[in-house]
Amino acid sequence: QVQLVESGGGLVQVGGSLRLSCAASGGAFSTYAMGWFRQAPEKEREYVASISRSGTFMTYADAVKGRFTISRDNAKNILYLEMNKLKPEDTAVYFCAASHLSVPVDGSGRYSYWGQGTQVTVSS
Secondary structure (H helix, E strand, O other): OOEEEEEOOEEEEOOOOEEEEEEEEOOOHHHOEEEEEEEOOOOOOEEEEEEOOOOOOEEEOOOOOOOEEEEEEOOOOEEEEEEOOOOHHHOEEEEEEEEOOOOOOOOHHHOOEEOOOEEEEEEO
16 A cells, blocks of 8 residues: 655745655555646545656646646656646645556546645735
8 A cells, every 4th residue: 555645835926836746655656657636625626637657658637738747756756746837726735646557547536545635825
C-alpha cells in the first residue's frame, strides 16, 4: 500500500506559477499510474491530469490543458504538477492519487490511494 503526501501549495497571484509535489512511500511507485485531482469549496472533486507508470503518456482536463504539466520521477518516488498562468478558478485543494492501472485515467473511482491534499489559492 502506498502513502502519498502533497506539498507546494500556497497563495499566488493571477498569472503566477506553482509546482506541486506528491511524495510516495510504502509501495512500488513505478507500478502505479498517478493522477491529480482538485476540489473547490462546495464543488465536487474534479480530474486535473494523469500520467502513466513510465511517465510516457499524460492526459489533461480541458480546463488546464496548455497551462499545467504533470510529470514524475520514479527514481525519487515523486509526482509533480507544474501550474502556470494560474486563474482564480484554479483555487482548490489539490490531491494526488495512485491507480493500479498502467495508463492515465480520469475517473476518480479508478484510483485506490489518495493524499491528504494541499491548498492552492489564486488571488485576483
